[in-house]
Amino acid sequence: MREHAGTVPFTFDGKAYAGHPGDTLAAALVAAGVKLVARSFKLHRPRGIMAAGVEEASALVTVGYGAHAEPNVRATDVFLYPGLVATSQNAWPSLRHDIGAVNSLAASLIPAGFYYKTFFGPPSRWMIYEHFIRKAAGLGQPPRVADPDHYAHRSAFCDVLVVGGGPAGLAAALHAAEAGKRVILIEQDIAPGGSLLREAVTIDGAPGDQWAQTMVARIRAAGGRVLLRTTAAGYWDDNFLFAVERRVEPGQPGQGPAQVLWKLRCAEVVLATGTIERPLVFVNNDLPGVMLAGAARALALRHGVAPGRRAVIATSHDDAYRTAFALADLGVEIVAILDSRTAPAGPVIDAARARFAVFADARPLRAIRSRNALAGLDALVAGVRQRFDADCLAMSGGASPVLHLHRQAGGALAYDAARGGFLPGAGRQGNTTIGAAAGIHALASILDQADVVDPLGAATAPAPGPIWRDDVPGKAFVDFQNDVTTGDLALAQREGYTSVEHTKRYTTLGMGTDQGKTGAMVALAQIADLRGVALPEAGLTTFRPPYTPVTMGAFAGPARGDHAAPIRRLPLAAAHDALGALWVPAGAWMRPRAYPEAGESIGQASLREARMVRASVGVVDVSSLGKFEIAGPDALALVAAVCATPMAKLAVGRGRYTVMLREDGMVMDDGTLWRLAEDRWLITSSSGGAARMSRHMTYVADVLLGHPRAAVVDVGEHWAGLAIAGPRSAALLADLIGAPVPSHMGLCHGTIAGAPVRVLAASYSGERAFEVHVPGHLAHAVFAALVDAAQAAGGGVYGLDAMDHLRVEKGHVVIGAEADGRASPADLGMGGMLRKAGGFIGWQGLTRPALADQAGRRQLVGLTSIDGAGICEGAMLVVQQGEEPAGHVTTAAPRVAGQGAIALGLLTDGAARHGEVLLAWSPTRHSMVQVRVGPAVFHDPEGALYHD
């Protein structure tokens, strides 16, 4: 027993306590006499400490406060630190006087499948119920502010990964490390030893916990890495595991990363994951004061804390007898040992009988509640009911090997009737399971090289507890966290949810944050009994990662905020900043949206810039466009596969607009295609589609065409691109390069400000325009020259919004807006541009009847606001309110030339509906505008402006 008061201050529900260093929060609370720790998820039943580790199902609390608060922490899985703040969950106004506990009285109204049954009916009813349920049933609240903690990711490789720092794992890790292998040992506790932390054994003359410390030192001395407070949570293909290391406890502010997510690729994996004890099934087996026998023993032997004053031990096998000795040695009165076996025998039983009252053929029927905790129990002893007074009931219904990782890795199972459970079969990835997890319980067998003194060591496998057949009325729990009782399992069977997977979903069995670690096998035995089949036939649900809950921040690691994805910056970013650019993310790129002058809104600036282009000249940065060069004798074949438009007759030095299709015939991307030389081509594509196009072209070359004599080079990052557009662009550019500029869709080479440039006469704005390509590192001087010349001519720079206004007015489609992945070339008015002979990617897809016959397709149209009010992007197009939408607005813009508002849209049979008046209606943005349907071009439909 503890001899002095605690030194580590902490609070629970606002009350101050002090615990000992190394205490779990659970141990400190039990030591302080706190029994009621939580309210259950659905029924708000009083709950206390039930387990001693990560398997705890009942004692969930919130630890920390403010931004550091971590909800649903198992009180048994958080170690005390000075200033720890713990609060109870799911209780209002207080843990003791919980209004929601009325759920417990009204429990017959909330049976298994309640959700499913209730929510048949009109959706409006669901909304009302959901509101009520969310308040009544629940776990802890996540903090509403950003997580202030840092999380790191680390990768590591090893020859042998050992999961579990109990006796078997320590021995295996040391053996491998001393054989010269790279070893990593992972243990979820803060201390090594596993089961040794709760057993009175000596190994090689030292107490078990000290022997474990020595082993860790020896493993490290032999070059091994030991990660404590680290949980191996997932096991995937090819021996890839991830583990989460806690550097600070839940809710604890600290320096450096709070958690480290380890990604481990291992040559060999050894699982020494131990067992989890099973509860017994009887009425009120969830009362505070009822706990697993091993947990009671851990409190006594590891923490020196007595779990009560008067204890009853209820068990189905020898191992729990250890608890009687451990508690008695701490001064706890052992009222009785109830053994469900008819004739338990052996040295352990004999030793117990010498000190305690041992009853055979005995098992609990009902725990008796006084206030919110255990006061005693009714038991059945050799067929006779008998009452025992006790404030602690230490129970054990057998032990389940922890097979989660083994199963995640695809390992087989072997049923073992003596245990009433499964042992690991063959590992699919060459992994092995050792120690208690493999069904080996005797310490002397696990550590056959060591001198083990374990007088109470059980020789036989832990047998399962008896099946509960509703011997007395009341709630007997199999899943403590989700409030699933034997009655719920029976109801599921009666209502036809017989398979274990159906039972799980109907009752929520095993679906809590503990994933049914303690109760799953107990529930399975009950289900098998109800169905009258052997346990293996009842089936087993899937073990899914993670083994224990993982903070989302650990998965995200450093990839948060600006680090979530790389940001691509233009080579001229600094120059745009100097011009007062307002940046906007466009895919991975940051691009100038507009260059507002003092007092201008973004909309005003964009419209001014667009009108400047129509009136004189503007310069815009188009460096992010995709650019690909294809060269070689077979270049034409490659280009012809990718681009759906004719190009064989394209003269050297000329280009044309082109589209690239997916195999289903839908538009994937668009751009321009240029013949730089007889067997050398340049393709441009959209900024957002550049990465996809790069992959697509290599797929076509390597997979479809089988390595033609042609190379594809993604030159997007080599060239900066500057578009110069407007009626004065040709004269300005001719002046700068000192030579005549090419006609529309021609190209030339020249020099601007000493830098070599390539000039492509292409336009998206509807004005005479050029794209000037210059190597990125030489772009600053060229940009400066272009901007100076433009400003001298009454123009200047323009941004993405102005570019959008101009292209809408000209009716140019954009990938992602009009070409949304569901639009064929014909839908976008480009059907006539395709090669009649086919032979390009997507030609087969276009022959499908629905595409060949255009009836009913959504087609590109232009929309003009009748009263001039702005049209809402994304608005649906309807004939009148309440009707099915006939289409939607894809991009909206103000008129650049003139006043008013226009848009592009996709409209069912739109090509035949010019002149019709529709409503562009967006109920979510409270916008309704009358629009007239027309052709998708508002500016220079004949393209006269392209010619000098």
Add this chain to the structure above:
Amino acid sequence: MLLIPCPHCGPRNQEEFAYERTLDSVVRLDDAPDAAVTALYTRANLRGTDHEIWSHLCGQWLRLTRDRMSHAISAVEPL
């Protein structure tokens, strides 16, 4: 998380690779329309060994022979 042996780079983590499609869903430029539509939309998806096309960050296209149940990779060839 698979460990995929790239013929150029050696064994690398799956996250360096991108799955493209099964070999039987490749549409050749000269496939008849019916065959192309079948390859795209109605594939067998049988249990057992499968041939898949993947790409590696190094730019290499690969043909993997992979078991659909066990995920075991029995061959990796450059395409």
